[in-house]
Amino acid sequence: MKRLSILGSTGSIGTSALDIVRMHPDRFRVKALTAANNIDCFAKQIDEFEPELVSVFDEAKALELSRALTGKCRPEILFGEAGYSEAASYHGSDMVLLAMVGAAGLKPALCAIEAKKQIALANKETLVMAGEIVMAKAMENGVSILPVDSEHSAIYQCLKGNQKKDLKTIFLTASGGPFREKPFQAFKEITLKDALNHPTWNMGHKITIDSATLMNKGLEIIEAVHLFDVTPDQIQVLVHPQSIIHSMVGYKDGSILAQMGCPDMKGAIAYALSEPDRIELQMDFPDFTALHCLAFEKPDTQRFPSLLFAIEACRQKGTLPAVMNAANEVAVNAFLQKRIGFLDIFKLISKTMELHTRIDNPDLSGIIEADGWARDKVQSLI
Known part of the structure; x- marks a missing residue:
């Protein structure tokens, strides 16, 4: 037990x-x-x-x-x-x-x-x-x-039984959130209710807003770099609206392994708790005949610049990822409190990262100090 x-x-x-x-x-x-x-x-x-x-x-x-x-x-x-x-x-x-x-x-x-x-x-x-x-x-x-993230659980499962040296590309899937097809000029009209209406996943408020801005996927890029010891260049984000393929791993011989399932976090949670066993969850398989197709798109980083913020933070390292994360947390909380608009989330993160003087190889106290600096900076900008 x-x-x-x-x-x-x-x-x-x-x-x-x-x-x-x-x-x-x-x-x-x-x-x-x-x-x-x-x-x-x-x-x-x-x-x-x-x-x-x-x-x-x-x-x-x-x-x-x-x-x-x-x-x-x-x-x-x-x-x-x-x-x-x-x-x-x-x-x-x-x-x-x-x-x-x-x-x-x-x-x-x-x-x-x-x-x-x-x-x-x-x-x-x-x-x-x-x-x-x-x-x-x-x-x-x-x-x-x-x-436990569904995407990283999928990657972990696709790597099982294979050699790390054979990995070529991680395909990190994203639902695209509720505004995947919304014109950018209409973003200023986005309400809190709109942003909390995720098309495929049932999640907490903070992660639901992160999904709407695609920051969730940006955070997952950085997480994947550390979990699987890869570079940002080895990760490709794919928008997959059906949320059936939770992520994929491509190998040097051209083979791609995908982990699939209905969009329910219980599968990933149960695997983490019981691995290497799989336990009965009484969950249905996807109805593939009803789906007709599994679609994929490139993420639109002009409308959703969070991915670019995360890739830049991941490459520069140091205290910048902590600053980006803190800025996002404060901005999302302000949006949840209806103190700022949806587009302000991107603006606040970008400005805070721009104003930060990055410290290389920080210790834990340096990271916590950078986190606090970013939170204070975003509040002052608001």
Whole structure:
């Protein structure tokens, strides 16, 4: 039986992971859970799965949670950054599912690695900000990092049983988001409701906006570079509106392997939790006769410059990826709060990256300092 710590259990990845635990109680046991602010949902999860340790955003939320618990389970309740780190390194767990959103996942990830926990990584910002540091620490501690993003899970699966030296190109697929066919001149009219209406995937708000701007794919380029030890030039982004092919790997002999499935994150989550086994999820296969075709397009980087931002950050390295990520997080949050327009997201990221003085080979404190600088800069620009 695998003992799990799930960081970010009330988000879309976390709730899907708990669905899988619910399906397979003989394979998984929840030992620690964390959430931020959704206390009602979190209390229900605790009552059902009975973890030994939990953590929330701050002390006020911890008090609220203690009052909300109605079941017999009375776990240790922690809060803040220290609480998340404790859950990530909890002695009772074998594997940590990092499903927290944004830069907040970096320090818990490093704590989990130091504690030699196997990691199922859904928090792509961890590798975007500090990929060199994280992967080096994982190697040093003998920790395996299993990707949970559907695209990176697909790549991981397509690489299994093959030799890394034979890899030529990674084909990273993107749905194209809700504005794939929208004329650029109409972008200024995009509303929050429009941007949250993803055509194929059901995800949390932040990642849904990232998909609408294609920043999600930009972050995934950087993540793939670190996970699979490739260069940005070895990655080709393909817009695939049907979201059936989750990604592909091309080999030097011209062969291409694709991983396919319905657009549901449970498949990628379950594979990370159970690898090398595959477990029953009662999921349907795509209806290929109804699809008629699987289409592919080049991404439009003029309408969606996020891909160019990410490629530039990936090539320059240093503190620039962390700055780009932080600028995006603040800009997306401002858009979610209706403080800025959709096009302002691109403008704020571009301006912040332009104003940043990049530092090469930063340590962790340098990355965190750059992250804070970028957040303050975007707020001042807003």
